[in-house]
Amino acid sequence: MKQLLAKLLVLSTTVALLVSCGSKDNVAPRGTDNVVSDAASKTYVKPGEYDEFYAFLSGGFSGQLSVYGLPSGRLLKVIPTFSVDPEKGYGFNEETKPMLETSVGFVPWDDAHHPELSQTNGETDGRWIFINGNNTPRIARIDLGTFETTEIIEIPNSGGNHSSPFTTENTEYVVAGTRFSVPIPQEDIAISEYKGKFKGALSFISVDKDSGDMGLAFQVLMPGFDYDLAHSGKGKSHGWTFFTTYNTEESNTLMEVGASQNDKDFIAAINWKKAEEYIAQGKFKEVPANYVNNEYSDETHSAVTKRLNKVKVLDPVECPGLVYFLPTPKSPHGVDVDPSGEYIVGNGKLSADLTVHSFTKVLDAIENKKFEGEAYGIPVLKMEDILAGIVKEPGLGPLHTEFDGRGNAYTTFFISSEVVKWKLGTWEVIDRQPTYYSVGHLMIPGGDSAKPDGKYLVAMNKITKDRYLPTGPEMNHSAQLYDISGEKMKLLLDFPTIGEPHYAQGIAASKIKSKKIYKLEENKHPYVAKTEADAKVVREGKDVHVYMTSIRSHFAPDNIEGIKVGDNVYFHVTNLEQDWDVPHGFAVMKARNAELLIMPGQTETLLWRPQEPGIYPMYCTDFCSALHQEMQGYVRVSPAGSNTELKWSVGEVDEE
């Protein structure tokens, strides 16, 4: 205990020293003197004009993905992914409830960290964007035609899905590495039995190249380290995925000390092409696992939950050539592969230097069996044999690196709050710019692909003190936009973000084909009403199904009688509009969930359970037309057991 305290003391003093000497080197200005004078014109997108890039920023603990335009930094949309969202009815309407289903039931929140665009030939293709749910391990796929979450797959045998979902060159796979190791299969054991009993699973999720449909192809069972981040190889390293590890000490308490003892941890290099061979040869174990796969259909406008119960697992000890360890100082966080696929940058967050491995040298060392030993039966390469170079003392607390496609790399430094530009090959530092403050990830559109658009860089900051008007004890996190087209980086813009933005992806706007409406004739929802003539109310015992339509500016039916206390009333509302950006909302008084927001051509269902007899107004919540305020109706609710006749109407005036 004494020893531990002493260590802690030493560590905190060192960090304090690091921090103080860091701020001496780079006195972070309060804000304005590194902003170039023409910044405003460089981020100005004239009213009526479009931004050049889409930026997708993870919402962190909001469980969402937010969409911004670059260079303006304008918020374009928030896409609910792992969290219920009353604004859009996501997770509240009957159609999307299955999206948030898991092996333990409905989970309406998650911690979403890393968006990743689909790629073809190593280039972003604008079809889908994937994002991980950390807490209840899941991966979501968002369709970039509709900007809606269309699939979520749960990851079994995982204790925190952090090193995820980094795509391979042709989106053959997205990966899902566990941050926390846990017993596999899960069991009730003493935590002190961590060493040896806890394992880490690295999952490879296959993605159908036409439909995007995800499936858990296989898992690699790894030693009980923490798997932090990942990136898949490209070009010459295509076929490999690299995962950083920390806690190779396998500590299970006071990790800030326990997991910071080894001078080097590992980057685990997984040869997934080899894994495919082993799977084909049947060298896997099929182990029981409970997990779900939820898929939303744009035809039925509904999600379905599929329950799955086994997974193929590969043991590296039985599969030679599947995994190698690349020693990397020290608790590496990001692992980033340059556009050529040759350089693997290990961002050792407790290291003073940046370590860059050469993929060519890795292959060479493997071929010549130049190992320094083994860890859990996995060969460990010698660092000096695989080293491409070291960026010497670039800053403090390196986290993430992206590339501009012109031979430069950009790394964020959390402790010294800066972005540092350095040159691949010569490893010299070219430029450094402060961030405000404590920057995590950074993003260059296509900056982790084979073809970066090296024009802008977005830094995602954890702390926003003194950047915006105060909003109480908490302020939104912040993103900062830099122009990186020249030799020196130029700060152009600050903009607030949603939740905690971890990672982001950017893509040229021209690559995305956004849909304007859902075609009504293609609507295959089981309770669709495609015309007002189809509107009706059907009682099935205690369930009442209202086939309702909405169009500017009325519902059909707009008067419903014969509903009773104790009924489950399903309002299936079809939006008959076929015009871009004309959704209708639907809300009914004292509904205990949310509203609906129904896109043109879509059907959504609100379940309403009236509690007391009376007259209940319902109305459209989205200002849709000049007579939006008149878009309303009434439901009459009678006591349970009464015999009020079930009837409905629209446009019928009683003549008495």
Add this chain to the structure above:
Amino acid sequence: MRKDKIVFIVGVLLLLGLFVFPLWNITLEAPQYPDSLGMDIWITKITDHNPNDIKNINLMNHYVGMADIQLDMIEFTIFPIVISAMIVLGIIIGFTGNKKLYLTWFIVMILLGIAGMYDFYLWEYEYGHNLNPHAAIKIPGQAYQPPLIGSKRILNFNATSLPAIGAYLMTLGLVLTCIATFLPIKKKIEK
């Protein structure tokens, strides 16, 4: 064959364009429709200029009590028959090389054109004036008739009514038949 015969028959055949291209186009622009709404009028049908335009025009128009655009009209049966008949007649006349018959055909065609435009005007009049007395928005004295040709402001809409490709081909055809009738291009190619 005589040159004027060729010119006349080619002119007549250009009327076939009416079966391939729209005759007329009406476009409605408003602030909330940056891409504008439009309908194409053919001799056989009315179609959306962009998908769902007519549905959206009807939706906007119902606020002021305008009826839905009728997609089946008697004209769509009559026009194709009349045009087909004129083409067949025109080809026969073309082969006779009789300049008096040329002129007759030309005059009939002009009269038919005027009749067509008058019919179009009546349709527009009906469309713009036949309002539901229970309409949500009633503006005394306001009619919603689109212009016969050219642009006109109707409330928040700028309505533009212009000939389309079919009409231009027909006009070119008439010019050719006119040239064949009046210009001295009788010279024989053969002999």
